[in-house]
Amino acid sequence: MSMKPFLKILLSVITALFALFAASLPIYAEGGLDFTPEEQKYISEHKTLKIGYVQDRIPVSFSDENGELCGISKYIFQRVSELCGIEFEYVPLPAGDITYDYLLGEGLDLVSSVEYNKENQNARGILISNPYLSSKKVVVSREGVDFSYGANLSIAITTGSQTIRKVLGGMFPNFSIVDYDSIPSCFEAVKSGEADLLMQNQYVVEYWIRKPIYEKLKVIPVVGLDDELSFSAVVAFGGGEGTSQEEGELLISILNKAIGALTDDEVGNYIIQGVMENQYRYNLSDFLYRYRYAVRSVIIFSAVTLILVILLVSVHMRYAENKADAKVRSNFLSTMSHEIRTPLNGIIGLNYLMLQKLDDPEKLRNCLDQSNITAKYLLSLVNDMLDMSSIQADNLQLASEPIDISLIAESVNTISENAAASKGIRYSSEFDIAYPYIKGDAVRIQQVLLHLLDNARKFTPKGGKVHFTIVQKPDGDKIVTTATVADTGRGMSEEFQRRIFDTFSRELETVSKGNQGAGLGLSISSRLAKLMNGSISFTSKKGEGSTFVFTFSAEPSEKPGGDGEEKGAGKAAFPKILIAEDNELNGEIILELLSDSGFDAELVSNGREALDRFSESEPGTFGLILMDLLMPDMDGFESAKCIRALQRPDAATVHIFACTANTFDDDRDKAFASGMDDFITKPVDIEKLIAKINRL
Numbered sequence: 101m102s103m104k105p106f107l108k109i110l111l112s113v114i115t116a117l118f119a120l121f122a123a124s125l126p127i128y129a130e131g132g133l134d135f136t137p138e139e140q141k142y143i144s145e146h147k148t149l150k151i152g153y154v155q156d157r158i159p160v161s162f163s164d165e166n167g168e169l170c171g172i173s174k175y176i177f178q179r180v181s182e183l184c185g186i187e188f189e190y191v192p193l194p195a196g197d198i199t200y201d202y203l204l205g206e207g208l209d210l211v212s213s214v215e216y217n218k219e220n221q222n223a224r225g226i227l228i229s230n231p232y233l234s235s236k237k238v239v240v241s242r243e244g245v246d247f248s249y250g251a252n253l254s255i256a257i258t259t260g261s262q263t264i265r266k267v268l269g270g271m272f273p274n275f276s277i278v279d280y281d282s283i284p285s286c287f288e289a290v291k292s293g294e295a296d297l298l299m300q301n302q303y304v305v306e307y308w309i310r311k312p313i314y315e316k317l318k319v320i321p322v323v324g325l326d327d328e329l330s331f332s333a334v335v336a337f338g339g340g341e342g343t344s345q346e347e348g349e350l351l352i353s354i355l356n357k358a359i360g361a362l363t364d365d366e367v368g369n370y371i372i373q374g375v376m377e378n379q380y381r382y383n384l385s386d387f388l389y390r391y392r393y394a395v396r397s398v399i400i401f402s403a404v405t406l407i408l409v410i411l412l413v414s415v416h417m418r419y420a421e422n423k424a425d426a427k428v429r430s431n432f433l434s435t436m437s438h439e440i441r442t443p444l445n446g447i448i449g450l451n452y453l454m455l456q457k458l459d460d461p462e463k464l465r466n467c468l469d470q471s472n473i474t475a476k477y478l479l480s481l482v483n484d485m486l487d488m489s490s491i492q493a494d495n496l497q498l499a500s501e502p503i504d505i506s507l508i509a510e511s512v513n514t515i516s517e518n519a520a521a522s523k524g525i526r527y528s529s530e531f532d533i534a535y536p537y538i539k540g541d542a543v544r545i546q547q548v549l550l551h552l553l554d555n556a557r558k559f560t561p562k563g564g565k566v567h568f569t570i571v572q573k574p575d576g577d578k579i580v581t582t583a584t585v586a587d588t589g590r591g592m593s594e595e596f597q598r599r600i601f602d603t604f605s606r607e608l609e610t611v612s613k614g615n616q617g618a619g620l621g622l623s624i625s626s627r628l629a630k631l632m633n634g635s636i637s638f639t640s641k642k643g644e645g646s647t648f649v650f651t652f653s654a655e656p657s658e659k660p661g662g663d664g665e666e667k668g669a670g671k672a673a674f675p676k677i678l679i680a681e682d683n684e685l686n687g688e689i690i691l692e693l694l695s696d697s698g699f700d701a702e703l704v705s706n707g708r709e710a711l712d713r714f715s716e717s718e719p720g721t722f723g724l725i726l727m728d729l730l731m732p733d734m735d736g737f738e739s740a741k742c743i744r745a746l747q748r749p750d751a752a753t754v755h756i757f758a759c760t761a762n763t764f765d766d767d768r769d770k771a772f773a774s775g776m777d778d779f780i781t782k783p784v785d786i787e788k789l790i791a792k793i794n795r796l
Contacts, residue, residue, distance in 0.1 A: 133183060133357050142350045148187040149209040149351075151177065151331075155192040156258075156282055158307050159378035160233070160329070161213060163192045172303065172374030173212060173329075176232050179366065183358035195259065195281055203334045209351070215267075216328035227335055227348045229355045231328035233367070236302040239320050240287065240309065245296050247320050253296040254278055256286040268299070271325065287314055301327045303375060310380040312389045331355055382461070498631050499541040502660035505581060506536040508546050509570050516553040516568065524562035532571045535579045538654040540632065545652075548625045548636075552585040552648045555622065560589035560645070578653040586647040592640040600638070601626045625650070674793065675723030677701040680710035680739065681759070682731040686782070690726065690759070693786045699793070706731040707739030714743055719750045724793060727776065729760040729767060736760070737774040744775035755796055759784065 135143065153173060155163040161173035169177070169190040181188045191208060203211060216231040239255070241247055252274045257265065259279040268277055278295055280286045287308055289295040305319055333348035513529050520527035556566045565588045572581050592600065601623050622636075629636045634652025677699055681687035687703045694701040704710050707727070711734065714722060725743070727736040734742075740756050757778040758771040768779050780789060 133361055135354065135357065139350055139354050142347065143185050143354065146186060146209075146351075148189055150189045150191055150207055151210045151212055152191050152193045152203065152206070152208045154213045156195065157213065157301065157304050158380075159374050160301060160303055162378075167192065171378060172233060172371050175370035175373060176362070176367065177212070179362060179370070180232065180355065180358045183361050184354055186354075208334045210355075211332045211334060213329050214332040216330040227333040227345075227352050229331040229352050230359050231330045232359050232362070233329045233371075235327045237299060237322045237325040237327045238302050238305050239297045239299050239322055240290055240305055240314075240317050241297045241320065242290060242293065242317060247297060250274060252276075256280050256289045256295040256298040258283060258286060258300075267325070283308060287311075287317070290317060303371070306375075307378070307380050312382075312386050498544055498628075500539050501541075502657040503538060503540050503542040503545075504536050504660055505538055505540075505545070505570070505572075506531070506533045508542055508549070509533065512546055512549045512553065513568065515550065516557065516566070519554075520557050520566055523557060525557060525560055526563070526565045527568075528565070529568040531569070533581075534572050535574070535656060537657045537659050538579050538581070539657045540652075540654045544628050544632070548628050548650055549583055549585075551622065551625045552583070552636075552650060556585050556587035556589065556646070556648075560587045564588040564645075575653060577655070579656050580651065580653045583650045584647065585650075586645065588645040591642045591644050591646055593642055597638075597640060601636075674699065674796070676721055677793075678710060678713060678722045678725045679703045679759075680705075680707055680725065680731065680736065681728045682706050683728075686728075690784060693784070697786070697790050707734035707736050709733075710739050711742050714754070715746060715748075719748055722750075722754055724755045724757065724796065726757050726759040726780070729758055729762055729771065736776075737770055740771075740774040740776050757792070 153161045153169055155161065157171070159171045161169065161171045164170045169192075177188055177190070191206060193211070214228055216228065239247055245253070247253070253272075254276045255268065255272070256278050257268075257280070259281055265277055268275060275297075278289070280289055280295075283300065283304060286295070286298040286300070290298050291314060299322070302321075308314065309317065309319060331352070333351050335345055335348040509531055513531075517527050517529070553566070553568060560566055565586075567584075567586045569584045570581065572579055574580070626636050629650060629652060632652040632654070634650065636648060636650050638646060638648045640646035677694055679687060679690055679694075679701055681690065681703065682705050684705075687705070691701050691703045702713070704713055710725060710727065714725065725740075727740055729736040731739075736758060743754070743756065744751055755778070756776045757780050758768075758776045759780045759782065760767065760771075761782040771779055778792065780792075
């Protein structure tokens, strides 16, 4: 017998035996995964699987502008797909409850982001994989909400999170659970007080909490409750079309092997990549909110400018009545045109720059800071014009009340020292105040001192000196106070010295060097000094500097009481504040300023509503009413009268502050006559207002 046929037969037998043995071995895929023959068959028959994903869980899983899957899940799913050898097709799921009929109708094989918990694992018919992503569950709450397991609180969850509803029901039996259609809706509910808490994945919360409007919310980790996300196979029960129970079990087994092959380092890198690529980015509304006070100051610019224009026309008409004052009128128009146009040009330019720099927070902040400075200058210009108008009409009345001149000196000194330091000017001061307690008008004394010091600083170059002194001496039954401001600045020409106290008087050289000012400060200061039975004198030499001396006499007084600003005192115990303001923007500003300062405040839109709200409240509910004067239906004067006339114990004791843009003495007198306790002018200086409230 020939050996060749025998060898052929033997080789055939060996080959058949080897094939039979190989078929009995497990199949290894990428990464060395040992898939069984049944699993390998499933993989070969299912080259592509449709996976449904939640599309609003930034940065875990969400859709980009092209409808593509993004986030941490994208990288994990891609790696699982490689390990399985199966392509994944991603389908975004709609918000709200997702039914199995919907999933089957869409032909989905898997649903992602299913929570890995006992409720899902034990639920009849649900096939769930091991978790592919784990993080902490956290709750978000407002300041003051006490999160504890036994508390009676409302908690916001997204619609469709039915398994977490069951988990929460077991862990927090006293909580009431409220459904919302999206993550932002949950945040808004907590911020507004509609819900006490929201519960969500840590990565999702860390994304949304960066939004400026949520900056006051706090994040608390939930002990013993992790957020573990898994796949769930979409299985058709009862013999219907779709994946069978057996196929679903094979799919879950394949996925578990792929998930098990993921290393901690791999998942950690996917998390970092997903979070870093999808951090919250500010939009226009966020910038406007973060810099809301500065932005609102830009809005106020328009109102201030309008006031200036009205005053300009008014004063122009008054001067026009006398043709002999043509030169004065021309000088006024030229000066005011320059003073209004210069900051107005800055406002327009800054507004343009802000619109161009919305994606650059640092440059936007710088623009807003400059806008704030310009707003304060315009406001000072308005105040100076109003003061001059009142003085010329003999309507300005100075207060005569106990004051502490040493406190005024220290306040002015601090302001001026800081301002001089920022300009590089050497500043010094010396006080010999032997009789600090006198009768006078603290606001007007401070105004004169600041005008003199501002002028000295304005016209003294970097490296120059400003020296401020105050001395006192008795003169019969009066106390004479003398304040001296000396500088080493440019000095004044002899020609200008002759008209230095004239209205709108400025030396041309100082204007050309860019120094702002309408030429009202010294004129007003001189007239105020005369009203205080005093005077302002000066000496000056061109190129060497100037010295101004402000002297006034006043009656001695006892130590004033209750003037200390007990900062922060009484805020926690102070009753509610009622704000009556018909201008919606102004009302929202003062409401937010007070709320940010820790006070409980409420807003109504006119005097009638203020009266009704106070009348229907329990006695003692409101400790202060901030009352605008000119409002529709019922103005502030009438509202204050009606409140004082109510037959209730707090009607006579509740504090009522006029809060108005009307700054004339007639309005002030009318406010006090109607029963108001104080007079606050707009724009409101919030620090001074809070100091007043703290003293109540």
